[in-house]
Amino acid sequence: MYDDERELTGGNASGRVVRVGETVRKPWIDNTPVVQSYLGALRARGVDAPNPLGCDQRGRQVVEYVHGALALDQLPLGREDLLRVGRMIRRIHDASEFFPVPDPDGWKMLLPAENPNLMCHNDLAPWNLLTGDRWVFIDWDAAGPSTRLWDLAYAAQSFGMLFEGQPVDSAARACLLIGCSR
Known part of the structure; x- marks a missing residue:
């Protein structure tokens, strides 16, 4: 070091x-x-x-190196912030349409999507979003062939905190906001 x-x-x-x-x-x-x-x-x-x-x-x-605070430390995000996250994901996916999709057979994926047709982040979650002057998704190591739906569903689950022990009603609202802002 x-x-x-x-x-x-x-x-x-x-x-x-x-x-x-x-x-x-x-x-x-x-x-x-x-x-x-x-x-x-x-x-x-x-x-x-x-x-x-x-x-x-x-x-x-x-x-x-991007300066900022992890969204993970700010959960649950409010309505406007969740809508912003959804718009960010939409911009990433729209821009990804112009990038060639690598052959999924030669790609090491932790959680592969069926029939990948788009290069995606694959870990769009509060632990990979920095907020502050800039809102930037970091840690792109898991990026690879996937689909918009898979990437969005993962983000909705993560930002909605749809995990054991979390209130289902608030998690569902957060998931909807992420998806609706697209």
């Missing part, structure tokens, strides 16, 4: 993640080259996503 590296907490799938200055460094995996291209393509179409910065001298992927 370099003197200027600070380990970042959270995450459960990508290995050790550190901040170096205004960048994030994490392990380079098989999907990283396509994911970095995908982030660049989204940014070129107006989506505010972390800027992909390639590979560092230690073979790690490098992306822009």
Whole structure:
């Protein structure tokens, strides 16, 4: 570890993640080259996503560090915030239509969707949304071939806190707001 590296907490799938200055460094995996291209393509179409910065001298992927607070620490989000999240997801999916879908047979997916037809984030959740001056989804390591419906359903479940022990009525309202803002 370099003197200027600070380990970042959270995450459960990508290995050790550190901040170096205004960048994030994490392990380079098989999907990283396509994911970095995908982030660049989204940014070129107006989506505010972390800027992909390639590979560092230690073979790690490098992306822009985005300042903000995790939406996870602000749950439950209010109506306007949930509508904003839904609009963000719509922009991501619309911009993704212009990115070639990788062959799903050669792609390692934790939770694969049936009949993938769109490159998607696949983990659009409060633990991957930074809020503040910018609202930006981070942690694109799980991006890959999927569908709009799968990505949206995952986001609705996550932002609606549709988990054991949560009130079903408030979770259902949140899920509807995410989907209706599209």
